[in-house]
Amino acid sequence: MDIKKVLVADAVDNACIELLKKYSIEVDCKYKLSKEQLVQEIKNYDAIVVRSDTKVTAEVIQAGKRMKVIGRAGAGVDNIDVNAATANNVIVLNTPGGNAISACELTCSLITNLARNVTPASASLKAGRWDRKLYSGHELSGKTLAIIGLGRIGREVALRMQAWGMTTIGFDPIVSAEEAKQFNTEFLPLEQIWPRADYITVHTPLIPATRNLINQKVLNSCKKGIRIINVARGGIINESDLLAAIKSGQCGGAGIDVFEQEPPTDPVTLELIAQDKVVATPHLGASTGEAQIRVAVEVSEQIIALTGKSKDYTSTAGVINRSVLDKRA
Numbered sequence: 109m110d111i112k113k114v115l116v117a118d119a120v121d122n123a124c125i126e127l128l129k130k131y132s133i134e135v136d137c138k139y140k141l142s143k144e145q146l147v148q149e150i151k152n153y154d155a156i157v158v159r160s161d162t163k164v165t166a167e168v169i170q171a172g173k174r175m176k177v178i179g180r181a182g183a184g185v186d187n188i189d190v191n192a193a194t195a196n197n198v199i200v201l202n203t204p205g206g207n208a209i210s211a212c213e214l215t216c217s218l219i220t221n222l223a224r225n226v227t228p229a230s231a232s233l234k235a236g237r238w239d240r241k242l243y244s245g246h247e248l249s250g251k252t253l254a255i256i257g258l259g260r261i262g263r264e265v266a267l268r269m270q271a272w273g274m275t276t277i278g279f280d281p282i283v284s285a286e287e288a289k290q291f292n293t294e295f296l297p298l299e300q301i302w303p304r305a306d307y308i309t310v311h312t313p314l315i316p317a318t319r320n321l322i323n324q325k326v327l328n329s330c331k332k333g334i335r336i337i338n339v340a341r342g343g344i345i346n347e348s349d350l351l352a353a354i355k356s357g358q359c360g361g362a363g364i365d366v367f368e369q370e371p372p373t374d375p376v377t378l379e380l381i382a383q384d385k386v387v388a389t390p391h392l393g394a395s396t397g398e399a400q401i402r403v404a405v406e407v408s409e410q411i412i413a414l415t416g417k418s419k420d421y422t423s424t425a426g427v428i429n430r431s432v433l434d435k436r437a
Contacts, residue, residue, distance in 0.1 A: 109176055109414045109436060111154045117141060118159035120181045124404035131412050147171040157181060157407055158188070160391075166192035176436070179411055181403040182207060182394055184341055185428055186314045194429045197436065201410050201426040205260050206403035207394035212264035214393050215309055215339045218363025219269065222307075222335050223248050227387045249273030254301045256321070257311030257340065258283040258293065265309060266293050277301055280312075302329040307337065314341035324349040333360035339393045342367040351380045361385040365393050 114128055116137045125135045138149060140161070146168050150156060155177035158164060164178050169192045178188055180202040193200045221227055229243035253269050255262045255278035266276040276293040278301070285295035296304075308330070312318045322336060322345040336359060338345050347368055353359035362385065367377050370391055381388040394403065409421040427433050 109416065111176060111411060111415050113153050113174075114155045114157060114411065115149060115153040116157045117146065117162040118157070118181070120157060120159060120407070121400045121404035123401050124157065124181065124408040127405060127408040128411065131415065131417050133411070133415075143168070150175060155179060155411055157411075160184065160187055162187065164188040164193075169193050169196050169198055172198070177201065177411060177414060179407040180426075181407045183211075184313060186341060190428055194432055197432050199414070199432050199436065200428040201407070201424060202428060203403040203406035203410075203426050206406045207396075207399040208260040208264055210396040210399035211261045211311075211339050211393040212268065213396075214365060214389070215261070215265050215311075215337055215363075216268050218337050218339070218365070218387055218389075219253070219307055219309070219335075220248065220272075221387050222337075222361040222363055228384050247273075251275070251306040252277060252304055254278060254305035254308045255293065255311065256280075256298075256301075256308065258288055258295075259311060261339075262309075262311040263291050263293075265311070266291050274307075277304060299329075302326055303331065305330060305334060307335045309337040310340050310344050312340055312344060314343050318344050320344075320346040320349075322346065322350070324352065327353040327358055330358070332358055335359070335361045335363075337363040339363075339365040342370065347374075347380050348376050351376060351383070354380070354383050354385050359385075361387075363387045363389075365389045366391055 111133060113134045116135060119139055128135050141149060150168055150172040154174050157179040159181050166189045169189060175198055177199045178193055180188060183202055183204050185200060185202055188200055190200050224245035225243040232239045249272060251274050253274045253276050255266055255276060258278050258280035270276055270292055277296050278288060278293045279296060279298050288295040327349060350359060350362060364386060372378060380386060410424050410426055412418050412421045413424050
């Protein structure tokens, strides 16, 4: 595939740019372009690299007459119109493993934080109070963690939280019970998971089947005091239903890193964030130096692999729409 010129539209680690240049691919970095600016610029490029800020819409894709590849330096591709890309024979690829460890470690941090009330207790002490009894927590040993999505991140979470003594159960439509057993996780249908879980963490993409997956009905099916963690995508958990469950006491706490709107301005989301039982972070799942380097390198390696110019880089494991790759092969 002939890829001569790449637009990097969101800030990525310089390792991406250096590696592409090493293979004689011209790279322009133009950040925070408006939709109109992007529509104009994309005409001049064979590929675009984005993170989560830039929206690669159908209009942008149709304007990119030269465009062959959309590379996402990260896992989620909900900011890319994959259907439009496929219809226009544009390959969409991501870096599914690049931020797995970072997202896993943040998930584990939120679980342990919720168990011991670390964030509210710290805020209380800094405000001059000594509320030892108020912030008494519980042990994780012996508790059950439900993992929805047993891919790279979900598996890493399972292994780490098992070391804390947690029992792990989970569900994933493309993972078998035998595969789940290999990392000591009991595979169950969703309706059997909800009443057993003490904690629920979600690690799925945001697609129609997962939008509002955790909702009022699910929360009411859980044990009183269930704790919810989302380091995946905003919209998987219904924020209004979660807020109501926290206010009623049905939900004992939540660790939320991602929101339906980012940055959030919706009153419901802001009220959710403000709850004492919520530990909220501003989409930090992949925000480690190590993850940023990995996703930057992985996206450039795959673009180079598509050119066929390298014997070192031949894998395109992150291609989302394989049918386009097959057509172009």
